[in-house]
Amino acid sequence: MASFVEILSNDELRRTVNRLASEIVERTSSLENLVLIGIHTRGVPLAQLLADQIQHLENHAVSLGTLDITFYRDDLDSIGIRTPERTDIPFDLSSKTLILVDDVIYSGRTIRAAMNAISDYGRPDTIRLAVLIDRGHRQLPIHPDFVGKAIPTAREEAVKVSLKTIDGYDGVHLIRRL
Secondary structure, eight states, rough: OOEEEEEEOHHHEEEEHHHHHHHHHTOOOOOEEEEEETTTTTTTHHHHHHHHHHHHHOOHHHHEEEEEGGOSOOOOOOOOOOOOOOOOOOOOTTTEEEEEEEEEESSSSHHHHHHHHTTTTOOOOOEEEEEEOOOOOOSOOOSEEEEEOOOOOOOOOOEEEHHHHHHHSSSEEEEEOO
């Protein structure tokens, strides 16, 4: 049995994405060299939301890519078999400021795998990390540059990000196992 606690409502999630996009714009020296790459699964629509908001704020289209890290993970035995998604990086990464986008950062293993995968596609000038939720409990020395909301959690809890394009609604919930 589990209980669900709302962390971000639909409106709060939208405002959080808007703030993240503003922070990315403020801390990026040249939007001409900015690219966003969403990590499958929910990092992809989050990257799209960020790109749309940056376009709205700055009237500048940001290059957008997707990244599947399945074969770069070192913990497949603990997370189970997954069907790989399509990686699509339709631009050169050289001299770019690359923002990796994911929904939740926990141990840091997903981001380590993503950085390993990115190295197969080129060498960006800078790699930064944007996450909607930072729930702590890092196993690797990886820290996001842009955080929507930091939520202290217990290891036995889970954070569920729901996005309209995948789940039919937007919101973030903390799941406590009872």
